[in-house]
Amino acid sequence: MPELPEVETTCRxxxxxxxxxxxxxxxxxxxxxxxxxxxxxxxxxxxAQFLSVSRRAKYLLLETERGIVxxxxxxxxxxxxxxxxxxxxxxxxxxxxxxxxxxxxxxxxRRFGSFHWLETxxxxxxxxxxxxxxxxxxxxxxxYGRSRGRRIPLKQFIMDGKVVVGVGNIYANEALFMAGIHxxxxxxxxxxxxxxxxxxxxxxxxxxxxxQGGTTLRDFVGGDGSPxxxxxxxxxxxxxxxxxxxxxxxxxEIRQGGRxxxxxxxxxx
DNA sequence: ATGACAACCTGTGGGC
DNA sequence: TGCCCACAGGTTGTCA
Numbered sequence: 598m599p600e601l602p603e604v605e606t607t608c609r610x611x612x613x614x615x616x617x618x619x620x621x622x623x624x625x626x627x628x629x630x631x632x633x634x635x636x637x638x639x640x641x642x643x644x645a646q647f648l649s650v651s652r653r654a655k656y657l658l659l660e661t662e663r664g665i666v667x668x669x670x671x672x673x674x675x676x677x678x679x680x681x682x683x684x685x686x687x688x689x690x691x692x693x694x695x696x697x698x699x700x701x702x703x704x705x706x707r708r709f710g711s712f713h714w715l716e717t718x719x720x721x722x723x724x725x726x727x728x729x730x731x732x733x734x735x736x737x738x739x740x741y742g743r744s745r746g747r748r749i750p751l752k753q754f755i756m757d758g759k760v761v762v763g764v765g766n767i768y769a770n771e772a773l774f775m776a777g778i779h780x781x782x783x784x785x786x787x788x789x790x791x792x793x794x795x796x797x798x799x800x801x802x803x804x805x806x807x808x809q810g811g812t813t814l815r816d817f818v819g820g821d822g823s824p825x826x827x828x829x830x831x832x833x834x835x836x837x838x839x840x841x842x843x844x845x846x847x848x849x850e851i852r853q854g855g856r857x858x859x860x861x862x863x864x865x866x
Numbered sequence: 867a868t869g870a871c872a873a874c875c876t877g878t879g880g881g882c
Numbered sequence: 883t884g885c886c887c888a889c890a891g892g893t894t895g896t897c898a
Contacts, residue, residue: 629875631874631875671874671875672875672876673875673876673877688876705875706875706876706877707874707875707876707877708874708875708876709874709875746868747868747869748868748869749868749869753869854869854870854871855870855871855872
């Protein structure tokens, strides 16, 4: 479900509901996520007040006065605010019950997501992450420099979190189309000028998707329950075989690193 | 260091 | 209608 825009939408959606609130209790119904959920989460968090909500890569950082809850939504995770007495559905694995009678509920059928407790801002999973795609340091010159000597296909290169975070399969496809570059081109053989175009495209597509509240595929909804509206604007993702919006050529689908890539063989070289 | 690939898990949709 | 396989928005770990 979530790529960076969906995580950012969740971040903005839940923040107003939890900042300033205190934790009444934490209910862990299913601790077997990507990594085991700490058994002591309830003990650690009960009574603590939330100070801020932020995002690093696709991790949500829920800061309390005692420590930070680091949440990843994996492929199918979501966080919603709802009345604490709402009967849990199948796959509603964790409730963070608040002092106002509501709760932050974590739902994740595939259990690829995670909950960590951090005593400080430091964590091994955050150590080797690349720059944020919407930051100043993520530039054409940066990508060009990082790509020299690399033979990896360009799409896999920009989806590598050590290079840049937050570019998932949907938006990698979209950005490469927007920049007019073939996804299978070796990263090390792309010019600096084309990397400038690509970086501009990545920033634009992510920024637009965030503005629209993320891409609704299947049942994604933001923290307040409202759907995202970006799906209707997708240029190539999910449109294999359909005509390119620019040249009407049939879009082609290939597989890269086990993920599907959709491209226009005419517009992307 | 790099790149290829399996692994984690459930749900869904297409083809037969 | 029902069964089986392939695939789905992510990331880590292992191996050559």
